[in-house]
Amino acid sequence: MNSFLKMCACAFRLSGLLAVMLSLVGCKTMDPASDGSAGPDGTSLNGNLASAGTNGASSPRSSSDLLRRGDPITIIFSGVQDPPNRHEERIKDDGKITLPLIGSVEAIGKTMGELQDEIRGLYVDKYYKRLNVIVTSEARVFMVSGEVRKPDRHQYLGEMTLLKAIAAAGDFSDFANRKKVQITRSNGQKIVVNCTQALRDQKLDVRIYPDDQIFVPRRLW
Numbered sequence: 114m115n116s117f118l119k120m121c122a123c124a125f126r127l128s129g130l131l132a133v134m135l136s137l138v139g140c141k142t143m144d145p146a147s148d149g150s151a152g153p154d155g156t157s158l159n160g161n162l163a164s165a166g167t168n169g170a171s172s173p174r175s176s177s178d179l180l181r182r183g184d185p186i187t188i189i190f191s192g193v194q195d196p197p198n199r200h201e202e203r204i205k206d207d208g209k210i211t212l213p214l215i216g217s218v219e220a221i222g223k224t225m226g227e228l229q230d231e232i233r234g235l236y237v238d239k240y241y242k243r244l245n246v247i248v249t250s251e252a253r254v255f256m257v258s259g260e261v262r263k264p265d266r267h268q269y270l271g272e273m274t275l276l277k278a279i280a281a282a283g284d285f286s287d288f289a290n291r292k293k294v295q296i297t298r299s300n301g302q303k304i305v306v307n308c309t310q311a312l313r314d315q316k317l318d319v320r321i322y323p324d325d326q327i328f329v330p331r332r333l334w
Contacts, residue, residue, distance in 0.1 A: 178224045178271050178322075184250050186210055186220065188232065192245035197236075214240055225250065225271050255321055257282035259329035260289035273321040275306055279329070290330045299324035 180186070184204050190196035202210045208221030215235040220228055225248040233246045253269040255278060262283030275294065285291055285308075296304040296319060304319060311317040321327070 189247045253323040256326045260286040269323045274318045278321045290332045295328040297326040
C-alpha cells in the first residue's frame with residue numbers, strides 16, 4: 114500500500130512539472146515580439162516603437178515620405194572640382210529618372226534620402242572618388258502661418274517634425290501661443306500640440322508630412 118502511495122505521489126509531481134514546462138513554452142510562443150505583429154504605422158510591436166522617436170533617421174518610414182510618379186526632382190551635385198550639372202526631371206511613368214553617365218535610376222517608392230544614397234553610390238568609385246548629392250522635390254511642401262517670423266510654404270525634405278517646421282519658418286514670434294499650435298493634415302485631421310512641452314519631451318514633437326498646414330495662434334495676453 115505504501116509503495117502504491119509513493120508511486121502516485123511521484124506521478125503527481127511529474128505531471129505538475131510537465132504542466133509548468135508546457136505553460137512556459139506557451140508563454141514564449143504568444144510573445145508579440147516574436148510573431149512579427151505590426152502596429153498601425155507598420156512598426157513591429159517588439160519594443161522598437163518607443164526607441165524610434167519622432168525625429169532622426171530611426172523614425173518610422175511613412176508612405177507620405179515616398180516619391181511618386183510625376184514628382185519633380187531636383188538633384189544638386191557638389192564636393193568635387195567638376196561635378197555633374199544640376200539635374201531637374203519629373204519621375205517618369207516607369208518610376209525612373211535618367212542621369213548623366215549612370216543612366217536610369219529607380220526613384221519611385223523611395224525617400225529622397227534613399228535616392229540620394231543610391232545615386233551617390235552609383236557615381237562614387239566608378240566616376241568620382243567622392244561626391245555630395247542632394248535630392249529635393251518642390252512639389253512636396255508644408256505651410257506654416259500665424260505667429261512665426263517667416264510665414265510661408267516651405268519645402269518638405271523628409272523626416273520633418275513640428276519644431277523643425279517652426280524653425281524653418283524663422284521660429285515663433287514674440288506673440289506666439291506656443292501651447293496651442295494647430296496642425297491640419299491633408300485628410301482633414303486636426304491636432305493641437307503644446308510646443309513648450311515638446312521642447313522638453315521629443316516624443317511630443319509631432320511628425321509633419323507633405324501638405325500639412327501649421328497655424329500658430331496669437332497669445333491673448
